[in-house]
Amino acid sequence: MTSRDDILGRVRARLNRNPENAAAGRAAIEATLAMRAQGPCPAIDSQKSALAGRQQAGTPPLLERLVEKSLAYSSTVDRVGTYAEAPAAVARYLAGLNLPLQAVIWPALARLDWAAAGLTVDTRGAEDHDLVGISGCFCAIAETGTLMLVSGPDTPASVSLLPETHIALVPASRIVAGMEEGFALARAELGQLPRAVNFISGPSRTGDIEQTIVLGAHGPYRVHLILLVQE
Amino acid sequence: MKSRAHRFKENAAAALANPVLQASMRKAKGKFVDKRAIAIREIDDFEATREAAKQIRNRVIENLDLWLEKFEETATARGATVLWAKDGAEICRHVVDVAKRHGVKKAVKSKSMLSEEAGLNLALTAAGIQPVETDLGEYILQINDNEPPSHIIAPVVHKSLDEVADLFAKTHHTPRKTDIPALTREAREVLREHFLTAEMGISGGNFLIAETGSVALVTNEGNGRMVTTLPKVHVVITGIEKVIPTLEDLATLMRLLPRSATGQSISNYVSVLTGVKRPDEPDGPEHLYFILVDNGRAEVVGSEFQDMLRCIRCGACMNHCPVYQTIGGQAYGWVYPGPMGSVLTPLYTGLENAIDLPHAGTLCNQCGVVCPVKIPLPELLRKLREKQVERHLRPWFERLAFRLWAWVASRPGLYGLGARFAARYLTWLADGKGSIPALGLAPEWTKGRDFPAPEGKTFRELYAEKKQ
Amino acid sequence: MRPRIGFAAIELLEAAGCEVIVPASQTCCGQPAWNSGDRAAAAQLAKKVIVEFEGFEYVVAPSGSCADHIKNEYPVILADEPEWCSRAVALGRRVYELTDFLVNVAKLDRVPGSFAGRVTYHDSCTGLRSLGIKAQPRALLARLPGVELQEMSGAEECCGFGGTFSVKFGELSAAIAERKCANACATGAAAIVGGDLGCLLNIEGKLRRMGDHETQVLHIAEVLTAKP
Known part of the structure; x- marks a missing residue:
């Protein structure tokens, strides 16, 4: 007997499985999967816009909440209008930190005029020597100040992981309330889930040594959000 | 991992006598507790969320065989291979086979308690494959001669900065440093090299999502992302009970897991990984x-202990446990410490091999009220004690003592006489002082404290005198 | 051990206008047996208590853990015997912890004692988490004008008693008690007050071993009936 049959066989025996209740059980599973019931979702409000309840994507309370929670998670936040303004904002941020004006970027962002802002960019997955990675995001989760990134040929996961500095462009229209809304968007736009859906909330951290929080454990030391309020 | 749970008493005594451990536990105590208390206030209806989480976990466990088949179907459809392991030895066999198939020389590991259950690192090493723990805490343990973890999410909570400093200087051949960010940076540099060169990543799984055939991985350090992004092979090792139905269920559980574990609203990285x-x-x-x-x-499954399978491994029960706070996790002797460990270890390694663990709690229920999936931990501990009695696993003198006591307590006259005798005896022992420093009949009690002297006569005597 | 507590409880109940009877045949509620896994002994004693007490209007215990055991555990212990189980449930409805009864049922507004000084209150686990005993003892203490209640940090944390735990793992139990004592003493209280004798014996025993012979350890009923 294979281990699979052995394990499942013992579970079935313990649950008194028979053909009738198996059919009923499978029907219940399909119903659960079809229903996708949501648990209790907290209201999304912010200190600046105290509108209770879950909000439509892109509304000001969501944006303010995203900013508040991102800051609480040690990210930094800048606001510009459009994608076209993003390269200059990136250059300003890097110059402010005395970082080189050089980055690895998502292929999905290659259309922006990075050179005009004085930036040298490589369009590929990240490598160990890359100091700065620039990504977009699939959407952002206001509830927890979280970026939701999905992997793909034009959106490699390593760009938000290997470099010490991660900069993410976040269009305001892509700010949703919670993880539930993020998943709903993924189902609607992508069909099936891509290989990696990464939820990122601030720089990587550890508290393993004497519960002292240190930023930059294995991933980025810095996460910088550039909000595109007109996008 | 070989269990030392049968030596709980000695382990606990050693932990109490270890000044470094005691200092570390005192330092850590309350940190997670306070942070959790603040973090759960962000949830409008925390109790309703706990109840929803309990239902999610129950829904799967009550039809576990069918949900496992569903997960296998969806995961396979996305190009994953699903293997099954009856025990730790089979986990090791599978991982070594996979490693050999893909020519793996080095495997980087994100934290996996199942790999601790299996003693996987030893098996990999024996097969000529180098395992590298990449969670900072687990890495510290690995370079300290594979020391076992003392907490499921903070594995080196028992260790002092000085110990880590010594260990790094010795292992990395670098100047000794006691700056925590500098130590973290040093580990980052050492481990980055391993991430880049390993052919295989091994991770646990916080949840398996039946709807999509995905594994959800939760980390703060980002090592979970590293081991699942860079190597060409990824092996996920999880218990069969980790399945949840949908992505919505993941969203609900993620409101509870980080808050209960570290007091964060969300962990820095949550990855939902599907297929290749x-x-x-x-x-x-x-x-x-x-x-x-x-x-x-x-x-x-299907037993009176089924509630335990809901566990999402947050560690809140141990963070809040007065016993855990006092002795740390290694004293529990196996992979899982604290109240959840005191239930799991006897269930998974045999009741007779962990005879003290179900008794190693005060039944204060601090664990039960913080459990995010509402596992009635004290009740399960009590049921395990009952099983021990049923299976005649308790020492004969203890069984005899309870029988005798129940026999006496059913006979009010005798009970009154006994109480009167005890009160007189203890009063005599106290010898006019307020308390008794050594009690022959309960030597354990007076090991660390006195026994307060009784007032002399018993309530029953005085009440009877008054009534006359 | 502490007959004073029993008499103090009677005094408080009588002050609240109750007629109090202590059945001469009562012994133990059986909790130690149940918590040690001896179902048979627990059931035997549960039946005895049910028979002795089911004739009364209310059953009041000066201990949260005894009250909880009768109220919430008897129906579990006797679950396999439907008739006994329903008698247990019926009795359970009328079982109260002392301070809960005084505040919420008897509505005692004047407490008979007079006690002066700073006290701190230890919340016993079972009373707190199974019966919700938290505000009641504090409300009663507030009725004593001379009492200054100074809350200790970790008031709701276990003192390490745990019934048989205290004699199975003596050192461990005492080490937990040490934390409780340190927290309590840090308040500068002249008395540590609680509602369960087990906790009080543990705390007092640890204090005395630590060389503190000054701080009093008192049951709430003793404080509420203290004579000047």
Whole structure:
């Protein structure tokens, strides 16, 4: 007997499985999967816009909440209008930190005029020597100040992981309330889930040594959000 | 991992006598507790969320066989290979086989308690494959001669900065430093090299999502992302009870897991990983294996201990446990410490092999009220005690003592006489002082404290005198 | 051990206008047996208590853990015997912890004692988490004008008693008690007050071993009936 049959066989025996209740059980599973019931979702409000309840994507309370929670998670936040303004904002941020004006970027962002802002960019997955990675995001989760990134040929996961500095462009229209809304968007736009859906909330951290929080454990030391309020 | 749970008493005594451990536990005490208390206030209806989480976990466990088949179907459809392991030895066999198949020389590991259950690192080493723990805490333990973890999410909570400083200087041949960010940076540099060169990543799984055939991985350090992004092979090792139905259920559980564990609203990284990389994708593993592990879990399904299978491994029960706070996790002797460990270890390794653990709690229920999936831990501990009595596993003198006591307590006259005798005896022992420093009949009590002297006569005597 | 507590409880109940009877045949509620896994002994004693007490209007215990055991555990212990189980449930409805009864049922507004000084209150686990005993003892203490209640940090944390735990793992139990004592003493209280004798014996025993012979350890009923 294979281990699979052995394990499942013992579970079935313990649950008194028979053909009738198996059919009923499978029907219940399909119903659960079809229903996708949501648990209790907290209201999304912010200190600046105290509108209770879950909000439509892109509304000001969501944006303010995203900013508040991102800051609480040690990210930094800048606001510009459009994608076209993003390269200059990136250059300003890097110059402010005395970082080189050089980055690895998502292929999905290659259309922006990075050179005009004085930036040298490589369009590929990240490598160990890359100091700065620039990504977009699939959407952002206001509830927890979280970026939701999905992997793909034009959106490699390593760009938000290997470099010490991660900069993410976040269009305001892509700010949703919670993880539930993020998943709903993924189902609607992508069909099936891509290989990696990464939820990122601030720089990587550890508290393993004497519960002292240190930023930059294995991933980025810095996460910088550039909000595109007109996008 | 070989269990030392049968030596709980000695282990606990050693922990109490270890000044470094005591200092570390005192330092850590309350940190997670306070942070959790603040973090749960962000949830409008925390109790309703706990109840929803309990229902999610119950829904799966009540039809576990069918949900496992569903997960296997969806995961396989996305190109993953699903393997099954009855026990730790089979986990090791599978991982070594997979490693050999893909020419793996080095495996980087994100934290996996199942790999601790299996003693996987030893097996990999024996097969000529180098395992590298990449969670900072687990790495510290690994370079300290594979010391076992003392907490499921903060594995080196028992260790002092000085110990880590010594260990790094010795292992990395670098100047000794006691700056925590500098130590973290040093580990980052050492481990980055391993991430880049390993051919295989091994991770646990916080949840398996039946709807999509995905594994959800939760980390703060980002090592979970590293081991599942860079190596060409990714092996996920999880218990069979880790399935949840949908992505919505993941969202609900993620409101509870980080808050209960570290007091964060969310962990820094939550990854939902499905299938293998596309040919045109620059990163991600080409091969994905799931090892679904029984190792004692199947027997708990449908039993009076089934509630325990809801556990989402947050560690809140140990963070809040007065016993855990006092002795740390290694004293519990196996993979899982604290109240959840005191239930799991006897269930998974045998009641007779962990005879003290079900008694190693005060039944204060601090664990039960903080458990995010509402596991009635004190009740399960009490049921385990009952099982021990049923199976005649308790020492004969203890069984005799309870029988005798119950026999006397059923006879009011005798009971009154006994109480009167005890009160007189203790009063005599106290010898006019307020308390008794040594009690022959209860030597354990007076090991660390006195026994307050009684007032002389018993309530029953005085009440009877008054009535006359 | 502490007959004073029993008499103090009677005094408080009588002050609240109750007629109090202590059945001469009562012994133990059986909790130690149940918590040690001896179902048979627990059931035997549960039946005895049910028979002795089911004739009364209310059953009041000066201990949260005894009250909880009768109220919430008897129906579990006797679950396999439907008739006994329903008698247990019926009795359970009328079982109260002392301070809960005084505040919420008897509505005692004047407490008979007079006690002056700073006290701190230890919340016993079972009373707190199974019966919700938290505000009641504090409300009663507030009725003593001379009492200054100074809350200790970790008031709701276990003192380490745990019934048989205290004699199975003596050192461990005492080490937990040490934390409780340190927290309590840090308040500068002249008395540590609680509602369960087990906790009080543990705390007092640890204090005395630590060389503190000054701080009093008192049951709430003793404080509420203290004579000047």
